[in-house]
Amino acid sequence: MTAVLQPTAPPAPRLRRDRRRWAWGLGGLALLGWALAGSGLLSGPVLNPAGTGQVGRFLAAAVRPELGAEFLRVVAGSTLVTVAYAVLGAGLAVLIGALGAIPASRTTWGRRRSGWLLTRGGLALPRGLHEAVWGLLLVNVLGLDPWVGVLAIAVPYGAITAKVFADLLDEVPRGGYRALLAAGAGRGTATLYGLLPPAAGGLLSYSFYRLECAVRSAVVLGLIGAGGLGYQLALSFTSLRWEQVWTTVYALALLCLLADVAGRAVRRRVAAPRPGSRRDPLLTGAVLAVLALAGWAVGYLALSPAALVSARTREQVAYVASAAWPPATDGDLLAAVWSASVETVRMSVLAVAFATAGAVALAGLAARPRFPAGPGRRALGVLTRLGLLLLRAVPPPVWALVLLFVLLPGVLPGALALGVYTLGVLGRLVGEAVEEADRRPGEALRASGASPVGAGLYGSVPALAGPVLALALYRWEVVVRDTVFVGLLGAGGIGVLLSAATSSFDWPAVTTVLIAIVLLTVVVDLVGARARAALR
Structure with missing residues (x-):
């Protein structure tokens, strides 16, 4: 008898990508835990109750802004600039x-x-x-x-x-x-x-x-x-x-x-x-x-x-170029640069974690409804989007100065300030991702009798996890640069060193700090790119 050869099933795909995803996920959680441990949030007092009155006055002024003609002219001129x-x-x-x-x-x-x-x-x-x-x-x-x-x-x-x-x-x-x-x-x-x-x-x-x-x-x-x-x-x-x-x-x-x-x-x-038109x-x-x-x-x-x-x-270019090279290499400065770089990374990680959690929580409201919605839901969505707009309209150092009224100096005020600002940006991006996501799984679940919440939870969330994490990683790269800016105004991180070196015209130290900043941003860019590749 002639043996009948049965077609063999193709080998199961290797689970390298899934393992990589788990490895990056666990690494991200470990990084977040390390950042929390160094923020002081878990080890001691972080609140300054004496500043709550000033924050209350700041919030109360939101409903009675200055509308005098003279100040409005100043604001109009500043807007043009x-x-x-x-x-x-x-x-x-x-x-x-x-x-x-x-x-x-x-x-x-x-x-x-x-x-x-x-x-x-x-x-x-x-x-x-x-x-x-x-x-x-x-x-x-x-x-x-x-x-x-x-x-x-x-x-x-x-x-x-x-x-x-x-x-x-x-x-x-x-x-x-x-x-x-x-x-x-x-x-x-x-x-x-x-x-x-x-x-x-x-x-x-x-x-x-x-x-x-x-x-x-x-x-x-x-x-x-x-x-x-x-x-x-x-x-x-x-x-x-x-x-x-x-x-x-x-x-x-x-x-x-x-x-x-x-x-x-x-x-x-x-x-x-537009179809049929050569020039829009x-x-x-x-x-x-x-x-x-x-x-x-x-x-x-x-x-x-x-x-x-x-x-x-x-003359100034020639002077700065000659004064800034070679960079300073004394041990005290290098130790300070290393410590400030660690603080910068901690601030950026906490900021992105806070912003991502907030963006995910508000994504359903920030996105325009896919299904017919009542006036209450539409009004809530408009208010959410306007709130996110206000968060990203105010620069992070201003948020840091407000938070320093009620928080003790350290990593936490800078991290929360960057987190509030990044929430405004990331909330908008995640809301747009929700709007552009494939609607068919959710519509199929709705047709089978699922509630709108259930349809979104099981039909849309799995498909959005990858894009949301990719957006968060991209914003992490941006937040590291913003962390330096927050530090320039005294909120911690490597920007504090740069501000001090520039104010004292210590150009060799400025060069050293700038090299550290560039290396730090390049490393974060590379880590973010590798993590995004693992999520694809």
Whole structure:
């Protein structure tokens, strides 16, 4: 008899990815436990009851902001300064990103990895430093020139934009690019005509997202003296004029809301272009409006290119460069840098954990309802989204100063301040992820008789776990940079060392601290990227 060969079943897939996920999950919990242990929350008193009265006055002033005509004129002028910094900083960043994307793209280098690695490494320094750090350094070179606010946004955002633009170019189909190379075109020309056109939508969408971020960065720079709404907020806070503080906060929230709405409209139109129309009037109008604003901003800020190449600027650059090298290497400073770096990591971990927990708890309310909802549910959703907007409109140092009224100095006030601000950002992102998630599992459960809560819990939550954790890891990378900024204003972490070294003009120590900051952000970026890869 001839034996009949039965088809063998394929071998079971190895569970490497699941094991990696468990390993990263347990590692994350251990990191959170380590951060909690070092925060002082579990080992001693952290509250300062004497400050509760001041916080009460701060909260009570929210319903009676300053509405005097004179102060409103001041706020309006500060708003114009903030918009001018944001538009010019974001516009210059997009220009830098467009020029840097070609050498940063892996496609344009082909198999020559050394040039690509050097370019990517060169982008790590400018994007590794917070815009407030750049502002602090530029003030020592340019003085109080308005170029400080513009360049402090443009330099780090330009490096970030170049990296993102390069990634977008690497992801588009390469057929046209290869055809141009085969026809004898150079790599630059082939990139310009073969990769840029199919990537244009994503590039435009990200450019407007950068403009939204630049608005918040312009506010942040105001806290270190660059002018605008942030500067007015710092003045009102220092004098404890809470009514003026809330007027400025509401102006910030309105400005952020306008930027968010406009940016979202552009990104949605890019994602779903109008059929049968070669030129979209909304996108064309948005681009023309930004160009017009940029032209106005140059005149409003009275920017002079001569200030960048003046004799004084050249002398200051030469002095700082010669004074800052070699970096300081004494043992006491290195020990202080290590201790401050540990404190920075602890603050960032606690901030992201708090923000992620809050974003998950509010996700159902922050997302627009998928199913018909009553007026109460819709009103609650609007209030939740407005609350998240207020949280992210106020810069983290302001939250830190408020929390220091009721919390003893240490890791915890800075961590909670960053957590409150990050909750505003992450709550919006998680809400959008809920809105864009696949609705079919939940609809199937609803059709079988499940309640809306049950349908969401079992139909949507499993699919959202990965994206939410990926968003949290991405925000962790951003929070580490924000932690440095919080430290610049005295809330702890490595930023405190940078502020002290800069104030005393100890340039070798400044270089050492800056190197530590860049290394810290690079390590966190790499850890976050590996963790996100394990979650895919």
